[in-house]
Amino acid sequence: EDSARKVEGGQSAVTYSLDRLGIPLIEVSTEPDIVDEEHAVEVAEKIGSICMLSGYARREVDSIRQDVNMSIGMGRVEIKGVQKLSLIGDFIRYEKKRQESILRAIETVKKRSGGKQIAVKFTDVSSIFEDSSSIIIRSGFKAGNRVYCSLLPKFAGTLKKGDLRIGKEISDVVKAFGLGGIFHSDELPAYGIEEEKISTVYSKLGKQQDDAVLILSSPPSRIGVITSGINSRINKLLSLDLAETRGPRDDGETFFLRPLPGKDRMYPETDIPIKHISAETMDFCRKNIPLEAKELQKELTERYGISEQDAVVLIKSGNMVKFRRIADYYKDARSVARLLLQKIPEIREKSGKEPDENLIMKVLQIAKGENWSRFVMEKAIEISTISGLMGDDLKSEIERQIMSEDDIASFISSGLKDGTLTQKNIIPYLGRSSKKLVDPALAISVFRRMTDQK
Template sequence: MTAAYDYEALGLVAGLEIHQQLDTATKLFCNCPTTLREPEEATHQFTRYLHPTRSELGELDDAAVEESKVEREFTYLAYDTTCLVEADDEPPHRLDEEALETVLEIAQLMDMTPVDQANVMRKIVVDGSNTSGFQRSTLVATGGAIETSDGPVSIEDMMLEEESAQRVEETDAGVTYSLDRLGIPLVEIGTGPDIRSPEQAQEAAERIGMLLRSTGKVKRGLGTIRQDVNVSIAEGARVEIKGVQSLDDIADIVRTEVGRQAELVEIQDELEARDGAVHEPRDVTGVFEGTDSGVIAGALNDGGSVFGVRLEGFDGLVGREIAPDRRLGTELSDHAKRHGAGGIFHTDELPAYGVTDDEVSSLREAVDASPDDAVAIVAADSAVASSAIEAVAERAKTALDGVPEETRGANQDGTTRYLRPLPGAARMYPETDVPPVEPDPSDVAVPELLTEKVDRYQADFDLDAGLAEQVAYGRRMPLFESAVEDGIDPTFAATTLESTLTELRRDDVPVENLTRGHLEQVFGMADGGDLAREGVPDLLSALAAEPDRDAATVAEEAGLGSAAEDDVREAVIEVVERNESQVEAEGMAAFSGLMGECMGALRGKADGDLVSQILREEIQKRA
């Protein structure tokens, strides 16, 4: 959808929830490492079934109840580092102090007030992402703000939580999760509903992301930060969009959701004008006996059924686009899929998919549909088809009221899909196994902002603006700072960490294998004269291929040691004498061509500055 919207006129209100993994040594409630593993490394596994529990007031959370309607087996991959806490076979340990200190740093950057006492709460989660059936969450600070170009955005609360298990595979029988991620400390930052445009939403998210990275204590890379976006318009409803992976997608997500809600409001108005209604579903299996539709025939051949529902006044509206490549029918289909069906067919798109005109006519007759009505059908196992069509009917009924409050998931194309109802207060209750703590921010230092680092790197280290920003915002910023403290030339360190590694990655060198220790060894060798700077790329490439070895050994075997000045001069003289006629004819004009030949002859064993100096001297002697 490409329509431009007047966000102020529509009454757009948006807020953000930013979830960021912290880079701590151990997990939030146990001493296991926070290193991610490959599923192939799993040493054992176990299975669980989860169901919702009542809150202290005896209430059941709607989202948890709907999640539990789909019976699934959850399989958990465990590793040689997995402990009893992660398997929910032992009570959690005390709250990790390193994680709490990091969250207090973040709170200071946002002018937030820490709570007097932090109490751990249980939040019911029965989608299998936690072995216990709940996530542990702790309110740490409240009442802050950040600035955007369109005005301040309030920060309502900051939570310290445990990360969920990582989904590995989903089948009809259930879901497989990996326990390596479960329990990694996670900070959740919730803004107030102060955002009034897609652009402000993205700017606010970018500002929060910068503040988080300024601590130097958050994990980096895909999946380590997730953004949830709450969006509503005046005539719509609050919708929570989960799992926006990239900051660059936030503005598009907000625009698309505004458009979706605006279209649903128009559909509501049209249905009201048509006296729309949703009727009870019916078994319409008999309509499709001997059908040529592969999907329907497949279900019937397996002993399944076809159920249909008459959507009075919905003709032409089920197929109406409400977001790019998504229609009201897609919304209905999302609900059917939640109950195990593959999707739905509806009369706005039929005849198609092997369904004939005669079958459409018979279908309409079977549910008493008029030409102004639409009919949606589900073909599947009888129990699945029955529950799925009921879910379709319930979602169609909400179209009569406009926009339903719900939780939706972000798709890669910037659209969203239905996940579950919005959770309520009934999902939270106190954790009795972890004692409360009293946060003390008095000894917590306020970190330097990344924007301030950029300015300092330019002023103190004479880095150009682009390189200074790359280093400050890069994931190896702490290594750069420690290298400079150890006396490494700032420009050399910055160029190696940003430019050299980027070029090697583009050449398919597995630079992700290079550890901080590798890079520190290379810096030390170059600074001590044991490695020419021109040999750094070759050494890094060799180390990336053999990460279990040390830099000095690899450099020696590859012949990458730094050549002595006498050896450099000897190599330069040999090149000059080999090109004596050119030198006599061109003088210093021959320098550029001979410089490349000299560097090639030395194969990275000498710094360019030294080679350049000696080459100039030898040419001048002969000119």
Template sequence: MTEKMFDYDNLGFKAGLEIHAQLSTEKKLFCHCPAILTNEKPQAIVQRKFRPVLGEMGVYDPALLIEFKKDHTIFYEVFDSVCIYELDETPPLPINDEALYDSIKLAKMMNCKIVEETNICRKNYLDGSVPCGFQRTVLIGYDGYVTFKKDPSMIEEKKLPISWIYIEEDAARRDNDRTKGKNIFFKLDRLGIPLIEIVTDHSLSSPSEVVSAAKTLGMLIKSSGIVRKGLGKVRQDVNVSISEGERIELKGIQLLQLIPIAIDIEIQRQLGLISIQKELQRRNIQPQDIPLQIFDVTKVFSDTSSDIIKSAFKRKKRVLMLPIAGFQGLLSRELQPNKRFGTELSDRVKSFTNLKGIIHSDEDLLKYNFSEREIYELSKECQKKAFIIVIGKKEEAQRALSFVHERLLAAFNGVHQETRHVDDNGISTFTRDLHGRSRLYPDTDLPPIVIDSNRVIKMEKNLPENFMARIKRLNKQYSISNELAESLIYEEKADIFEELIEKGAPIKAVVTTLTQTLTAISREGVDINNITEAHLLKIFEALVLNKFAKEAIPDILTNLGKDPTKSLTDIVNHFGGEMSQEELNTIILEVLKTSQELVKKRGMDAFSPLMGLVMKKARGKIDGKIVSEELRKHLKKQV
């Protein structure tokens, strides 16, 4: 754990988690298509436009209106594995029973109450990720809890209340290779795969608690036996707030280790925004001091030598300016490493329009090759106030400035509620404003579902082994440490571990293979996705039958990973083949002969380097233990 960056209690830090995991059902949630991803070329492309609709309360959701203003055209890639349901061309079929009751099982494992009757609800999305414009989502459980250790290194436990558990449809996959400008492409294969959503309450009070809770939830979900395996199949979003700030949704955090880093950066960002708010107060600037008054300053650049402006002029673009009184020096205030308040404004413009971003008065304008005269004119034009410039077609540039203006007004209230995407370095980028409540409403295509309580009761008596109990059992049964048991479960290797041991494989070799060898060869660039559990079973079966010595496992796995089409039997035979004692002795004597100087110099200390030389020739063909015994014997004789 990294050292504490902030006094979290003092800041009033609060966090909650939202976990998504794909269920491992054979079929999708509302149609009979296989729940698989494909690499096929699309059979057809279907083009659509989305429009905002009135919510049940008769108002538009503002976030949906913004999405609409982006004016995107959506293209769907159609595959053999999808039907017309995914294309929004036919109503849903009744909900997938397996998925429904699997998710109830998980809800029960999290001590949730199960709803007696549940409505299928619609959650509007206008970004095109769901072709019908809404995701179907179904409440399953509520009011549950999981117990987790406050800190992995501590014994003290804490209960994390689970607020809601939903089952919903996964969205379509964005195809970034084809997406260009306002034309957004999606692959329809993922759409409709059953997804479980677990929403915790907001009571986590430090980053380490968040990590520990996320890990616990992850282990619980993975040990339930109902979710798809593999990286990214369980996704966690973190909601973070501090007393003076706002709830921010951080999405896309793939690795647990990134959670505390991303949280600390977010706290830093919120503190930065709060300091801007306070500075505005100190300067006595009010929202009405920055009206949305846009100036066309194109003429300032009539004979410019700035390349970006020159090339923009060729495409008939204009330069618009928004003066912003009182923001001097605030635009360059750093909120995240290398990301300033100006960057936040720019991110919004990039997200809502097709413009490349903004230029602001806190920047060194000479870097854009603006002349001294141009800079002077700009500052004269806005009466020496701070300003934002955008370059684009008039209408779009105006739109961009109105988004900037909206965000600047929000700065008077400190932190603005939004959803942000976290990159691998923990730094986040604006994705969208938080959706309002009015976009969730009952689906009229399917009747409410009555949950079979008898089936739930039966299921409750038969829940999968609790992962805490499993850790203890693995520890006892196989004499492995709790930490090891925990990581086997978290990394979804506990099942194959137990299966291999059951087949008679030696524990130590299995542990080394699962926890070290695979990671090591993966680091060397071998694609370990090619190595299946069935392969591992076969390899260890051969090991048990002494077809090769355990030292050959890394080589066998490497070969298999590099070319999964090769026959495993061939690979095993290549590295296997028993070596007789005589053969070994010949090798040892040869090595001793060529290394006489080393033996003279270091005596018995030469054992290690010599062992390495012998093993080069004997690895995998004879047990390393025998090699070491024999070598020691021969070396002793010579010393």
């Protein structure tokens, strides 16, 4: 089942939306035999293609998400909720680079410390910063925070130097508690914090050359749990246990979300009986595996007489099943393809609304009864989508907005008599004269019939 999604988070509260909570999901898993990032993208595209070719997969935002699991020997990392297949390779490359960087940093720290245990212990140094001109520090004081600092022994030069970014690893944990992050000695002085105040802090802590210093602004009530979280993170880094759940960023990087769930979290749903899949069901599924894209494209063009291009777009856009249902009813497959691929996107762009299949079928039923042309049918669907009109009200609105065949014939007759009408200007002429919409195909047909042109 889907979970409640996080909408926003602050220091004291996290807001969740319940609109997706409990929605059933289908999960497709692979064996751990994907060899590299290119292979991962290829596998994801193949799974997505099979789902799309079935015709029953939703394509809305957030309807399909990938969880990418990877390891280079320091624990499994799950990158949760990747939506763009094109970024899968970027995330894997970033994670590989991040973990290799952590390995080099920790090797440096262990060489300096001789393998001794390292932990942080924060001290309140608010008195040093109470007259600081740093906007971040001043904003923290205004919010009721205090300023805390701690030594991080033997970590100097690993928090932010070249591609070493241990500071980011610690900062992500602090952000998970709703704070903005941390300041550290590899990047100070910065953020408007005065150099003399930094020197005072270093002196107070007894900082040595190989030591790093962390500074953060936090509510007093939370400094204990934040200290515990940072120490837990440091212990994991020192033991090179990098197993965790991380979130994806749009730039192809990842960030710490939460510890990786343990096996105790994986339990059957106790309120739902186990569903045994019968041999008959399996046999049915095997016989109904979706056709490959090229085979499906060929079947659509041959059965419905639509172009290869329209067939390809119907498949890729997820409109194939809807197209089959509507085309089988309306018996004009080319008009249905145009409706789904061109007219409905135009309506959506124009009004921000989109007709559902039920509305389309109701209007097409009227269109068949009234023998409407494609132009009129499309206009009726647009009017009904935007205004909600249906039945006799929709027919009346069509009569009000669109010239009838009799009206077209009358205006053409007048135009031919006074010499102001030719085949080239027939559409703008009729539009100006009637102040109504004109069906181009119908107008040309009437004009040719009245002038004995083939």
